[in-house]
Amino acid sequence: MKVGYPQALLYYKYFPLWERFLGGLGAEVVLSGATTKNTVSMGTIAAESELCLPVKVFYGHLLELKDKVDTIFVPRFVSVEKKSYTCPKFLGLPDMIRSINDELPPLITPKIDLDKGWREYFRTIHELGSNFSSSKRKIFSAYRAGVLALRDYHNQLQAGSTPIEFLEKKKYRKVKKTGLKIGLAGHPYNIYDTYTSMNLIKRLREMGAEVETAEMLDDNIIKREAARLPKKLFWTYEKEVVGTVFHWAHTHSVDGIIYVLSFACGPDSLIQVILEHELRSDTALPMMSLVVDEHSGEAGLITRVEAFVDMLQRKKMAQLC
Ligand code: SF4
Structure with a gap:
């Protein structure tokens, strides 16, 4: 299955985790590519004018992926730690997206809400992985590989690399x-x-x-x-x-x-x-x-x-x- 991954918003934070996880379950992860003038222009036309630029750019990336993939990965990030939340735009992102274009492929929208605790989070991971594999063992082993990839990414960033240098292997x-x-x-x-x-x-x-x-x-x-x-x-x-x-x-x-x-x-x-x-x-x-x-x-x-x-x-x- 081809899973589209918009190269925008939290891509810079978590891509290595989700790429390794989804890839480990047999999905082909397809990136929308770097932002271009066309991406911004498509996103701006599709979005409500009062939205911030990063969300408009995200819309543009979705439209870049529209005809290339079977599904698009758009997590609903509610909280990534106890008693703190993400911006309301992240909470409502999947709903906002569904209203912009009826021709988008189906979305995969796991709800990441760590305020509800780790048990709930791992239930979400299992449910997400079940779209690709029925083996619980395989799902959690792919997830572990994703966590290690994310750790390696953070180490590289702390050593002075930027996400672009690391993710796009640029120098x-x-x-x-x-x-x-x-x-x-x-x-x-x-x-x-x-x-x-x-x-x-x-x-x-x-x-x-x-x-x-x-x-x-x-x-x-x-x-x-x-x-x-x-x-x-x-x-x-x-x-x-x-x-x-x-x-x-x-x-x-x-x-x-x-x-x-x-x-x-x-x-x-x-x-x-x-x-x-x-x-x-x-x-x-x-x-x-x-x-x-x-x-x-x-x-x-x-x-x-x-x-x-x-x-x-x-x-x-x-x-x-
Ligand atoms: S914090 Fe929210 S409103 Fe601000 S730029 Fe990010 S997504 Fe947009």
Whole structure:
């Protein structure tokens, strides 16, 4: 069976797990491919205009897969830890998708809700695997292989690889380093999608900057830093962004921060205020916010990034003198 896997949203977080799991059960996993202008354009036409760009891009990836696969894998992510949840868009994704195009192949939509505990989660895994095999043993052995693949992926990311370098076996050209290090904050789909981010990581590297992202940090550090908020955030992925920026603010382990967020994203606009407040009150670490949507112009964005990097370089030189 050909199972379509949209290369968008949580692809950057969990693809190695699901690819190994589904592949281990005999499915042929077909990726929609990297985002292109056509993907964004199809997704934008299909989606409600007030949706955030990443969801529109996700729609585009579904449409890219439409005639190529027997089914499309779209998990309903409710929670990935106790008492915290994902963005409401992830909760309702399968329902929203069913309304955009009647010609899409059937969807496989396991409900991932770890707030309900591991027993319920493994019941979901079994039910999902039963679409491909009647052997419980085979299902859980494929799942274990998936968990190991995910662990290996995380290790590679913490060692400094980006998801794209790892998942697409790409190598970026080595560039002359200037000693400048930039923290790139934001959801993985905002910073690693080479089309919508306008290849930001590659461009920063070409400007001579070393780039650090949340995926390169230890999870425990991020959790500890996020726990400093006076009130607990209910959104898991936003907590990761907050914990990462708080860590950079405390340690000054980067020279500046670029925060990439989507236009029309409620959670991002809220944490943008928290981050700006933290950086204003605690440190003199500069942060630039880049808001992207389907109308963002490459020239304007790159000019802003170049000016920011230039300012950081001057600041660093002044500190060294
Ligand atoms: S967190 Fe924001 S950008 Fe991500 S899916 Fe939700 S609304 Fe969209």
